[in-house]
Amino acid sequence: MNPVRASAIAVGISLGFCAAANAQTLSKYQYQSGRDGIAAEYKAEKDACGSLSGNAKDICRVEAGGREKVAKAELDANYKPSENASYKLRVARADADHAVARERCDDSAGNVKDVCLKEAKAAEVAAKSDAKAKLKSANANSVAREKGTEARRDAASAKRDADYAVAKEKCDTYAGDAKSNCLSDAKARFGKS
Numbered sequence: 001m002n003p004v005r006a007s008a009i010a011v012g013i014s015l016g017f018c019a020a021a022n023a024q025t026l027s028k029y030q031y032q033s034g035r036d037g038i039a040a041e042y043k044a045e046k047d048a049c050g051s052l053s054g055n056a057k058d059i060c061r062v063e064a065g066g067r068e069k070v071a072k073a074e075l076d077a078n079y080k081p082s083e084n085a086s087y088k089l090r091v092a093r094a095d096a097d098h099a100v101a102r103e104r105c106d107d108s109a110g111n112v113k114d115v116c117l118k119e120a121k122a123a124e125v126a127a128k129s130d131a132k133a134k135l136k137s138a139n140a141n142s143v144a145r146e147k148g149t150e151a152r153r154d155a156a157s158a159k160r161d162a163d164y165a166v167a168k169e170k171c172d173t174y175a176g177d178a179k180s181n182c183l184s185d186a187k188a189r190f191g192k193s
Helices: 003-020 028-051 054-079 083-105 110-171 176-189
Strands: none
Touching (some): 110 176
C-alpha cells in the first residue's frame, strides 16, 4: 500500500473516532495537532503527484486539495460541533467532488466534455442543496424545540395560576388565623409571593 494512502487512511480513521465520540470535543492541542497533520498529509500527497504528468497530475493535485479541505472541515466540525459546522463540511465535500469531477472532464473533448461538466455541476448543486436543506431543517427543529419548551412552560405557569386561584378560593371558607395559614400554605405550594 502506498505510504501516502496509508497515512490518509490513518487520518481518516482518527477523525472517524473523533466524530464517534460526539459528546467529547477536541482540546485545543488536539485541534492544532490535527491541523498540522492535515497540512503534512496534504504536502505529502501533493509531492506524490509530482511523479505524474498531464491531466493525471492535475487530477491528483485537485484530489489532494479536496481531501485537505474536507479534512479541515471535519476537524472544525469535531472541534466545535454545530449545525453550521456540519453544513460547512457538507459544502466542502461537494466542492471537492465538483473540483475533481471538473478536472476529470478535461480528459474529454467536445460535447462529451460539455455533458461531463454539466453533470459535475448538477451533482454539486444537488449536494449543496441537500446541505442547505439539512441546515434549515436542523435550525427549524431547534426553533420548534424552543417554542415547544416555551409553550410547555407557559402552560405550566397558567395551570399553576389556576390551581392557586382555586386554593385561594378554598381559603375563603376560613376566617382569621386559619385563613392566613391557608393562604400562606397556598402561596408556598404554588410559588407565589
